[in-house]
Amino acid sequence: MKTILAALTAVVLGLTLSGPAQAHPRPDPLPVRGADVSSLAKSEAFGGVYRDQHGHQRDALRILAKAGLTYIRLKVWVDPADGYNDKTHVLAVARRAKAAGLKLLVDFHYSDSWADPGKQNKPAAWAALPYEQLKQAVYRHTHDVLNALRRQGTTADMVQIGNELNGGLLWPDGRYDNWPGMAGLLNAGYDAVKAVSSRTRVVLHLANGGDNGLYRWWFDNAAANGIRYDVIGVSYYPFWHGTLDAFQANINDVATRYGKPLIIAETAYPFTTADKDGWENIILSPEPYPGYPATPAGQTAFLGKMNEIIRAVPNNLGLGMFYWEATWTGVPGNGWDPTDPASGNGWENQALFDFDDRSLPAMRELGEGR
Incomplete structure (x- = not known):
């Protein structure tokens, strides 16, 4: 009788006779667990430090790798005014990243400064080139x-x-109204x-990740x-790019419609509303x-929600994400404008290191708890 009662109790409580029921195992981590660290070299040059x-x-980079990340992302400008985000610095950070066991995504802006949906300015050295020579410049710079x-x-x-690339690149030659x-x-x-x-x-990368149209x-x-490519890249910032539901619907649709794997090339979220460097x-x-x-915690x-959404993309086409500018902490001198040494950083409250330079719990979530 006692054996029967024990068995019934086990059924009711979800237990086995040998112990508690096993929790569902966490899904395998997404293959791309990355961070954009384009600001890192300049941060370190101006005294920035990082703590686990x-x-x-x-x-x-070793803190990121130990937290479970698999990739870094580095942007490349052609002739930046401050000398950072150029070939030399990309090579140096890439050596460190590979030594730490991290893979590499290189992000060509084809500009001397920021390229985004609102501006796709040619590098000064390419400004007067005829179209065929402009194509050659793109090839040579990329290959180099x-x-x-x-x-x-x-x-x-x-x-x-x-x-x-919402509006194309290298305006006006590659603008949205000139698809050829x-x-x-x-x-x-x-x-x-x-x-x-x-x-x-x-990768071909657009912003506005909730805009399916x-x-x-x-x-x-x-x-x-x-146009030839292998992977679709998406920027999604929830405070600018629509609801999480719209984002989910869009990436599900485009991955299956075009039959391509997909990454979130950029996302981020603040851990505080406070300011560290005096720049709003x-x-x-x-x-x-x-x-x-x-x-x-937020x-x-x-x-965690982003990982859940990406993992739900049909046919395992959601590869993972890159957290944008994880190491852009509030270091004086490491501002956003390469032409203005006095500019500050409006992003340090969205880094993956807090104002004491210590890694935040979100970093380990990005690495999926490994």
């Missing part, structure tokens, strides 16, 4: 940086041809990538104009997206 969760000063990476043993694993021109420039970059390493995957318009035109933060709301406060929960 226990407060011990370490190489930032990537071949230098290959020669030092740090071949890029993924490469973005352009950054946030845009196609020629993007394919020149693609060809350069494959000439260096056929295994490196080419934009993505269908853009990638339908890309298909019609023979871009995001000031105590709850930038409903249900996710601007706290360490930042962590947001990245």
Whole structure:
């Protein structure tokens, strides 16, 4: 009788006779667990330091790797005014990253400064080039940086041809109203990538990750104009780019519609509303997206939700995400404007290191708890 009662109790309580029921195992981590660290070299040059969760000063890249990250992302400018985010610095950080066991995504802006949906300015050295020579410049610049990476043993694993290409690149030659021109420039970059390493995957990256109309318009035109690529890249910031539901619907649709794997090339979330460097933060709301406060716990929960959404993309086409500017802490001198040494950083409240330079819990969530 006691044996029967024990068995019934076990059924009711969800227990086995030998002990408690096992919790569902955590899903396998997404393959791409990355962080953009483009600001890191300049931060370190101006005295920036990074500490692990226990407060011990370490190489930032090794802190990221130990938290479970698998990739870094580095942008490349052609001739930046401050001398950072150029070929030399990309090569140096890539060596450190590969030594730490991290893979590499290289993000070509094809500009001397920021390229995004609102501006796609040509580098000064390319400004007067006729179109055919402009294509050659794209090829040569792309090949030069990537071949230098290959020669030092740090071949890029993924490469973005352009950054946030909603309106094209290298305006006006590759603008949204000149799809043949845009196609020629993007394919020149693609060809350069494959000439260096056929295994490196080419990413085409748009912003506004909740806007399905934009993505269908853009990638339908890309298909019609023979633009070649391997991976779809998406920027999604929940305080700018629509609801999480709209984001989920969009990435599910575009991955399956175009049959391509997909990464979140950029996302971020604040862990505080406070300011460290005296330069006003871009995001000031105590709850930038409903249900996710601007706290360490809110930042962590947001990245957990992002992992859940990406993992739900059909056919395992959701590869993972890159957290944007994880190491851009409030270091004087490491401002946003390469032409203005006095500029500050409006992003330090969205880094993955707190104002004491210690890694935040969200970093480990990004690494999926490993």
